[in-house]
Amino acid sequence: MNPPETSPEPAAANGKSKPRSVSIRSVADLSGVSIATVSRVLNSPGLVSPATAKKVQAAVQELGYRPNLFAKSLLTKRSRVIGVSLPDIHGEFYAELMHSADRRACERGYHLLVSSNAHHPEEGPGNGFALDLVDGLIVMLTERSRVDLDAIAGLRVPVAIIGVDEAGVPVETITCDNAIGARRATEHLLAGTPPERCFFVGAHRGNLDSDQRAAAFANTLRAQGHDPADRQLAFGEFAFEWGWDWAMERIAAGELTDSAILAANDEIAIGIANAARERGLDMPADLRLVGFDDSRICSLLRPELSSVRVPVPDMAREAVDALIRRLEEPDSATRHARLPTSLVIRDSSRLPVGGGL
Amino acid sequence: MNPPETSPEPAAANGKSKPRSVSIRSVADLSGVSIATVSRVLNSPGLVSPATAKKVQAAVQELGYRPNLFAKSLLTKRSRVIGVSLPDIHGEFYAELMHSADRRACERGYHLLVSSNAHHPEEGPGNGFALDLVDGLIVMLTERSRVDLDAIAGLRVPVAIIGVDEAGVPVETITCDNAIGARRATEHLLAGTPPERCFFVGAHRGNLDSDQRAAAFANTLRAQGHDPADRQLAFGEFAFEWGWDWAMERIAAGELTDSAILAANDEIAIGIANAARERGLDMPADLRLVGFDDSRICSLLRPELSSVRVPVPDMAREAVDALIRRLEEPDSATRHARLPTSLVIRDSSRLPVGGGL
DNA sequence: CTGAAAGCGCTTACAG
């Protein structure tokens, strides 16, 4: 006779013999109005008399009622869930992006569904599942690939793309200014090192960020009257090992003394730095080095690593806002945000005070 | 007359004048059966004659039909969405955990909803939203707090907890074996350093991981007949700066020469390492150091940092499996998984070959 | 093996 469980919170299953699923019906009964009125109190309070509203709200409180989202979404065709599809990106990158997107989505009353394979419907049984649940999609792209863009165009939901901003992409895009960041870094290197001893160490060709950074590096050298030789730009991958291998080879060839290097990301830069240390080259005296991303690790290294800051949290925030704008104001103009990067100079590339030594 | 858009894929909006929302009705009409039969073909193929099934499947293909998940979930009360609630954890940690959980969820046909504030309903308008959408929750806890556990108990959905495994928690738990990892690390330090010159540098008291690691450190010293002095265990936070400050102070006091230190995580260890370098202490000759987590950065540092590996991806995977088990076999026994840690010895703590120097 | 029907829990014109 005595139910064994005693529920501490007033909201939940107090008294009633059916402990779960308090529905709009229960609220309507308890407050003596129709379910339509309950719905109005919750969704369009302006349409209801204050007295009625009060009664209903009391009932909602007492029962701990919360509307069934599936029923609601079935009617409204809106779930307030945003899908996020990310490529295999570096840990810190991923975390910063998700954290910031999550915070923003929460602020705006949305939730984030992670779906690394949303636009690869062939993978796994999850299979496009997300697409039916989601109001829109944030997709991060890192490769120059029409395939991805076409797949996205084929989707039936609004999309915001992080990482690509090419002509003819009629969706919201959020990018960072790789060109300016790489130019500033290159100018900084050129301020203390002759152009023919400057190098760029990139990821594989086809990676959008790496390619843009490489192009800006080359252009900045050209702007100073130096047409970079092939050997001054190298392409591998976003990996410690690649930076290490490249540097070891060049050091063996005697090419890195009094040189300056821009790496396409911090991890490549760390590979280069460790190889240099291993071979007895001093930073910044013998070799000046700048990474890219300005990840947390930069200031933990010795010497601290100069880097170009990429505003990942801002980009994630912008992406959420852009997508929500598209959802809530479908007729607004499509925007293309390009967020600023900035050079952070630390010991690995610092010039001696007072100019030449 | 000619619709302007030409859709390349056969599935989508080909021909029909209403381009969106092909419903079960459309499929039923096209294949000449009832919607009930369409539903059966999709959900219980065994109940339908092969011939009928073939017709229906063809129609599904042709129309590119996908069931409306909201309608479906309204009936079945299942969304195949798992909520993930994480505290503010370190970047790499977060990324590894989410990546692994995402992969596993996808394999099993589930999706992940990130909701950093799922059990903090007071924060933001997103407000418990997730709870209505989600079949169950994976919650990671890092603090010793009844509040969190009670809040979780108050939830009406199945839960798997990462990080806590205390008596009386009647839910699935997934932890790692902090005690064994810390013991192995301490034994490794004791093998070359007298117990009174061994230190543990932890996070704040109350952090579950840090406290467990501290306790194991102290116990291991005791097991060798040395009762650790207060000064041998310090508590601050999981931060580079804390490690740096602690080390600077102790070095100034002359306490860290020929010492051995277990840090509660890698970041604290890096702070200690940098301070040691700054003050001219050599690792491992003057000071031997072991971190905790074995994050990626350990092998990028010079000297490489010894660390205790925490199997984060495995834990995430286990959590997903545990939760799904709870969802799909509600009567199965509640399990408490404790995953093994392991000591990874690198240069920062290595003993000279052949024993004593 | 298949269909007609009820109903999941809500929202929203439509009348009052």
Add this chain to the structure above:
DNA sequence: CTGAAAGCGCTTACAG
């Protein structure tokens, strides 16, 4: 300002 009714797109007994 409020209620009765239709219906969102599906699943599942219930009869055949």
